[in-house]
Amino acid sequence: MAAGTTRQIAHFDLDAFFVSVERLKNAALNGKPLIVGGSGGRGVVTAASYEARRFGVHSAMPMKLARRLCPEALVISGDMESYSHYSRLVTEIISDRVPVFEKASIDEFYLDLTGMDRHFGCRSFTDELKQTITGETGLPISWALATNKLISKVATNEVKPNGQLEVPSGGEKRFLAPLTIQKMPGIGKETGQLLLRMGVETVRTLSEIPMLMMFNLLGKTGIELSRKANGIDESPVIPYHDQKSISTEQTFSSDTIDLKFLHSRLVRMTESIGFELRKQNRLTGCITVKLRYANFDTVTKQRTIAYTALDHTLLQQATQLFEQLYDRRLLVRLLGIRFTHLIPGNQQISLFDDSTAQVRLYQAVDSIKNRFGENLLQRAGGSFAERLEEKKSR
Template identity: 65%
Template sequence: MITLQQRTIAHFDLDCFFVSVECQRDNRLSGKPLLVGGSSDRAVVAACSYEARRYGIHSAMPMKTALRLCPHAIVRSGDMELYSAKSREITEMIAGKAPLYEKSSIDEFYLDLSGMDKFFGSLKWTTALRKSIIRESGLPISFGLASNKLISKVATDEAKPNGQLEILFGEEKTFLAPLAVEKIPMVGRETGAQLRRRGVETVKTLSEVPISLLEAWMGKNGIALWRKANGIDESPVVPFYEQKSISTESTFPADTIDMQFLHAELVRMTEKIAFELRQQNKLTGCITLKLRYSDFETVTKQMSIPYSCSDHILLEKVKELFKKLYDRRLLVRLIGVRFSHLVQGNYQISLFDDKQEMIALYQAIDQIKNRFGWEYLMKGTNVIPPGKKDTVVKKDILPYFK
């Protein structure tokens, strides 16, 4: 039986994924400072090339600021449909060869190779897989190989661009020790600055801070940080097909054919679970719509979509599915919406053509929903459910995303 200490975990990460896809589409962009995002002054940078990063540019930076730092940068609008297709292409390559894998984001994967050393040699096998992906997809990809997910991810970051790095069992703390504290996942700019103000600049120093002191500084996050600094991570590789889906359905008090009501329900349910997606920092790549007619016949239809968690994008797709699915013109008893093929990510990557105001709007909406409940703020639709004419409907619903 394989124990946690005996595990072998590979972390694969497609280098500058959106940028690499754009360079593959137009090789004249290779080696140049490239920004992927909206072209207006008020848009944001969704991704940038290594050449652009040398000017201090980073993702989520206002496009206007990025172009001020690098006036000669090339801007390309994002193509989430193409990026999603490329992501699925890489996923199929990994799925066809890996014994167990987790798709943790649109461009990152964890593979559990525990026990493979007895047959192939994990490093040899992983190197061969990386070469195969590069050859077949034409995209650069890096990997880290270690005893847990944390170390393999940090190793991948150190191996970039387009490289590989193995950290042998027992050498985890030695590998982490000289790295800056910001190299540890979950240590962002604010946490890093807080640690540096206290004289903690390297992972080695962080690992030596008493856990009780870190807890006093940062609460429960301090305990998690201490564990990471000491290379401890027992989290399992979660098989991709077991990734949680998010769904909701509604059985109506009375069967109905009222299109206005049905569309309003679609809006309500889509907004509800889209908010759950953003709460979990996830994107969906597949939507399933379910209808049950008055004669109890149940039908479903699904479609793959560019990865997203944005209300206005998902609503458009849900309504498109409903239009294709509802063809019997019978009374409807139940309707359901499900998001699956979930990966980690946030709404910024699907808003290439939107301005800062759109991202700020989503953040403001989610802050209100977090405080008062998801149903407090929704797309403007005042409807009364069939059979409930006496129902009082909230009048403080704010219309948005017209």
């Protein structure tokens, strides 16, 4: 970017995305309070329509509480395959028109339009893109245009649903000033309560606190919040095509036709990179299984899947690919698995049919793995391969 060039960053956010997709599939749901999530007694809210949000319903809330707050709401278990399909449609539309964009999650995008105003207005382009997305997919979407990612995201949240807003260069602090601190990204529940006890209720007040005081209060986080409160954010738009894969493969100490061993090795490898996926707070939308036979012929098979980071879903898909790929007449030399089409997100997004207990189980297992190493906990099928390999190497 040339010196002195003002950045132009647009943030696009699909309005109540899961709800909007469900309404595309069933127009009778339009205008009604709708909750997407686990329908069981211990289920979790994954998404809520704006009609349900007026009653205090929000994502990650226990379904029992959501039903008490909004007893008239319709509850749908959710369809991750449909949501992934529409997410990819929107991604393709943006990719065809914008050279540099970041897919921040399944339903939001950052577009770097810097320099585009020399050819045509960025606001006109952004508005035209919104109309194209809605026209081609039927999904409502909101956008905001500003000089950085922070301002554009906060502004989008202010104009949803189905809104648009441009915050001009130089107007960042003025835009943020009257907002409550809870609307500032990076301020969680505990930090928010601490600031409120200090009498800091608006971003304007937060911006007036000396940076040294913020550092003494919250360390490096305090410095970052001070910069944000003053409208400063230099984080780049990370090009979507630069998202890396997560993969692993193993060449065996001896070629094998032992199906039980191959299956258990697949379990162990899938668990390992599934754990890495969750550590990076990402979801995968594509799985590839790779086999190399004793004659060095190498074959792969891949499948586009609903975005997920959950081991049991990843294992099911990987096993099906392996079964389609494996030629039982040949010895196997190498086995590999790769996750691609990565986007930011967490396992909560896939838990439409899972209970809060299962959510906590994944969190507990990952916590133990982070603390003591990922080999401490693993499925029995995966540990079989470890023992067999050790025996062969003796």
